[in-house]
C-alpha cells in the first residue's frame with residue numbers, strides 16, 4: 256500500500272490561481288485564500304479538517320501591515336495560516352511560498368525512527384523552521400501522531416481516512432461569494448477552484 260503523505264510540502268513555488276481585487280477589508284479574501292491554499296496552513300500544513308474551529312486559521316500578511324500598510328488589502332500579500340504559525344511569524348518577513356518551493360527547503364520525515372521530524376534542506380528551510388518553531392517537540396509529536404493515525408485509517412477504515420485527508424464540506428463557491436471583489440485579475444481561476452473541479456478527488460496531498 257502506498258500511504259498518503261499529509262505533510263508533503265509543495266515541490267514547486269506557488270503560482271496563484273486567484274486574483275481578487277478591490278475589497279474594502281482584507282478579511283474578505285478568506286474564501287479565496289482557503290481555496291488557494293487548499294484549506295491548510297501554508298507553513299505547517301495543518302488542515303482545517305483537523306481543527307475544531309475555522310477561526311483557528313488566519314490571514315497572514317507576507318509583508319507585515321506595520322511595514323507596508325498599503326499592502327494590507329493586497330491579495331498577493333496574504334496567505335492562509337493557522338493561528339499558531341501566524342502568531343510565531345508575527346511581523347517577521349520570511350521566504351514566501353511564491354519566492355521558492357517550500358518542499359525544496361524542508362521536509363517532514365514520513366518513515367523511520369524519526370517519523371514526524373522536520374529537516375531543512377537549505378538556509379531558507381533552516382530559517383522557516385526556526386522562525387516558525389516547526390521543530391518544536393510538541394509539533395513534531397503531533398505530526399507523528401497524525402501520520403501514524405492517518406496511515407492506520409487508510410489501512411483499516413477508509414471512511415475515517417477520507418475524513419482526515421478529504422476536502423471540507425463547506426467548499427467556497429467563488430463565483431458567488433459575497434461580497435464580490437470589484438475586480439478579479441484571474442477570473443479563469445474560478446473553474447480551477449475546489450468547488451468547481453469535477454470530479455473532485457476523494458483526498459488530496
Ligand SMILES: [Zn+2]
Pocket residue numbers: 296297298299300301336337338339340341
Ligand atoms: Zn501552521
